[in-house]
Amino acid sequence: MYLKSLAARGFKSFADKTEILCQQGVIAVVGPNGSGKSNIADAVLWVLGEQSARHLRGGSMEDVIFAGSHSRSALGMAEVIMTLDNSSGQLPIEFTEVTIGRRLYRSGESEYLLMGKRCRLSDIIDLLEEAGLGRGIYSVISQGRIDEVLSGRPDERRALVDEAA
Amino acid sequence: MYLKSLAARGFKSFADKTEILCQQGVIAVVGPNGSGKSNIADAVLWVLGEQSARHLRGGSMEDVIFAGSHSRSALGMAEVIMTLDNSSGQLPIEFTEVTIGRRLYRSGESEYLLMGKRCRLSDIIDLLEEAGLGRGIYSVISQGRIDEVLSGRPDERRALVDEAA
Amino acid sequence: INDVFADTFEKASNHFSEIFSLLFPGGRGKLLLTNEDNTLDAGIDIEVKLERKKFQKLSLMSGGERALAALAFTFALYATKPTPFCILDEVDAPLDEFNLARFVDLIDRFRKESQFFIITHQQRTMSAADILYGVSMQANGTTALVSQKIPEQKLSPTESVQEEV
Amino acid sequence: INDVFADTFEKASNHFSEIFSLLFPGGRGKLLLTNEDNTLDAGIDIEVKLERKKFQKLSLMSGGERALAALAFTFALYATKPTPFCILDEVDAPLDEFNLARFVDLIDRFRKESQFFIITHQQRTMSAADILYGVSMQANGTTALVSQKIPEQKLSPTESVQEEV
């Protein structure tokens, strides 16, 4: 199982639909400061169900919606769609590709999508547990946060090991 | 005015008396991870009067005293002596060099030194104010702490500007 | 629940010790339960001993040492239960060239287990990748994925084209 | 007290804006009082606008952008009231090569004002120094200052000796 593609639209600095087609192996993501590399990691955390705006470097969850630039106006919705390869059948779904999605509107309304159809967050979470991606807590190490493994409390480290059961 | 020399003994990983003779200009301090570069910055912060063990990466102030290594036993005292050039007469002392020192014993007793003689911390602080060294709050930027300028509160930024008056 | 956790903890702690000695030659790292008698509520502590040094508080370790120890913990989790993908955002920033090489070796050992996305500014890490994804901020203030190119050394000499990322 | 602070604040904020536009070409940075009417208790906010982007929350800036903005603030304080020396501990770690060059330019502009100790792993920063101080962890687990050598480019070609730090 691996991440086949990630499509972001209206999410942080991804105004237009931006699709990243991914291959297996080791991918180095490079580019100047402020170009949008960490926003890719944030997009993944978000579609995996992250509920804390602070973990996405925002004050409120609305901060993930494209706020505009000097030549583009703000958008009203953020959307991220992740496609996972399921040819190994690890996920209890009969498709060889599984897509999960998340949307947030400026109104505050949010949607979760599984194979393009609306579902509840708990459906996504249950599915991801099967894939070993529970909330992404150790599959995504955000910038500057590697130190939290050491500076965190013992019970927080325990929670990470519980995920690896 | 500039830092002419720094001598550390029993302070963190400086077991034996280690003296750093400094010249003016730009000095790059280099070396492998864990070799003791940040301990130099900590030694300067400490001799300038830093009272928070946490800012020196310790749990208690006793953690600044050399705790031993696999082949050296722990010491009972930490000492740092800083020599400032005063040929410009900026400091209200008639010497062309001014030394300030600090010692801490495992017993918890601490000493402050000015020109080799014991004095009070407040004497050091008053003198340093004249030199524009305050408590070192903007003359020493510890590893990983540059971000606090942005993430700190507005009143904390104000305190920094007050120092620059 | 207890047996599952005890079993997972044992696996994770064996992996941790093994990976730790890879990253810290001559060093030893251990995961410990805060309360052996009550595994239900116990947290997890980390104890490290570095070559030539004594057992010490985690807070006294250097910036690079802490990053490396935290990576040992994270990869111990990957070894215990691989995730479909891992995203590491500039975890190599505090590392010196020796530890950077050890980090790259670690990635090599795990590249068969999971897909890695490594956000980095370090040339050494880039050249360990199978492919580079270039990210750039466009003139209109939005992020684009600009190019995917193979790192130099993987190309045969005739193919090494210096595309601008 | 109010007049002194108001005067200092004005100086610092002019310096900040000037240094900010050096570090962020096409960008604008401003220091603002949280309460114009009561300068006695007012804190200080930072407002930034980067080229091609809109005004935005500081928390949404990237790792490298935040480090650079914080350096602009720190150097604005140095410009307002120079300190006898400055110690900067790996502040260049998050910077890409373009911003690293701007950081080095900033050091160049201030090298006449104060003595700088720059702890770094970046070659580019090392070559901007007048002298290198090498730090190493000895076999007995204590820190030694091993050598002081002149960075390569400052030596004439015949003198460039590759001493081991």
Ligand SMILES: Nc1ncnc2c1ncn2[C@@H]1O[C@H](COP(=O)(O)OP(=O)(O)OP(=O)(O)O)[C@@H](O)[C@H]1O
């Ligand atoms: N909601 C938003 N709307 C528009 N732009 C945004 C939004 N949130 C973040 N950004 C932009 O994203 C940029 C930060 O991107 P990111 O943190 O991904 O950079 P990076 O490539 O990781 O850089 P670095 O190498 O410095 O870490 C900011 O400069 C900001 O302009």
Ligand SMILES: Nc1ncnc2c1ncn2[C@@H]1O[C@H](COP(=O)(O)OP(=O)(O)OP(=O)(O)O)[C@@H](O)[C@H]1O
């Ligand atoms: N009280 C102490 N007694 C003995 N050794 C200590 C003490 N406090 C810290 N150390 C040692 O100092 C080392 C850390 O040094 P320091 O933080 O200066 O490294 P550094 O050169 O800055 O490395 P990096 O490049 O990773 O930031 C630790 O590995 C620890 O062994």
Ligand SMILES: [Mg+2]
């Ligand atoms: Mg980033």
Ligand SMILES: [Mg+2]
């Ligand atoms: Mg350090």
